[in-house]
Amino acid sequence: MPDLDSYGSLSDSLEIMDQRLQRMADFKAAFNDSVSRDVVKHVRHRNSLLRIGKLPAEILQTIFNLLLFSPRGRRKSRFVSRLTTLRAVSWSWRDLIGRTPSFWAHVSSEDHKDFVSEALERSSQAPLHFKHIGKHADGPESPFLDTVLPHLHRWESVAIHQPNVHVAAKYFSAPALKINTILLSSLANGTYQPGR
CATH class of the missing domain: 1.20.5 (Single alpha-helices involved in coiled-coils or other helix-helix interfaces)
Structure with missing residues (x-):
């Protein structure tokens, strides 16, 4: 032993x-x-x-816009991945995309919170388009909506798919004067009655 x-x-x-x-x-x-x-x-x-890098910024912005957004102005699938890939091509593309607010003015609750924060900062004062998809497990708060609420004055199009109608209603208690498109949907049973 x-x-x-x-x-x-x-x-x-x-x-x-x-x-x-x-x-x-x-x-x-x-x-x-x-x-x-x-x-x-x-x-x-x-x-x-490469020759494409020699194109004027305006033409590159148009090309990037076609790659990132649908003809109706909505984000294409894998938007964040596409944006990240374009930024990785060259320093000049990274700079151009970084200083083009319209590329950053589309956010979703499905995006990583770091991307959302960066997008809200880089979008400057550009009109904001966002989509929020709530979950049944969500309580009366939404961290994503809390993040975009300070930019209420920039909201232009909003899509909120929220199982709990009271969560969505909470964030519409103040006027958003620039909104021209709203899509609200709820899977909640019952109806929302303001003031109760």
């Missing part, structure tokens, strides 16, 4: 091996990150030399 000292040295050896493995994993992650950043830098430089 091994004595207590051999268990201690075995334990120490395993701990040393774990530390070495962790250092190797950290090195691998840092190396992959460095290579990835270097590849992105070179790809963006190569892409900046």
Whole structure:
């Protein structure tokens, strides 16, 4: 039977091996990150030399608009993914998209909260178009609607699909003067009676 000292040295050896493995994993992650950043830098430089990069900003904005939005002005499917891909092509495209408020004025409750925050900031004072899809588990509050509420003065088109009609009604207690399109739907049983 091994004595207590051999268990201690075995334990120490395993701990040393774990530390070495962790250092190797950290090195691998840092190396992959460095290579990835270097590849992105070179790809963006190569892409900046392409002829399409020489087009005037107005034409590029029109092309991007056709890629991102339907003829009726609604976001196309995989909007955030498309926007992210276009921004990754070159530094000039990233800059152009970043400073075009209309590309950022369409948000959805299905978007990541970081994207929503960035979009609300980059959209500046452009008219805001948003879609909120509530869930049955939602309580009387909506973090997404709380985020877009301070921009009420910019709301132009709103689509709210909310199982709880009282949540949707809460956010329409103040006038939104620029709204020209509203779509409200609720799966709630019963009716909403204002003032109750």
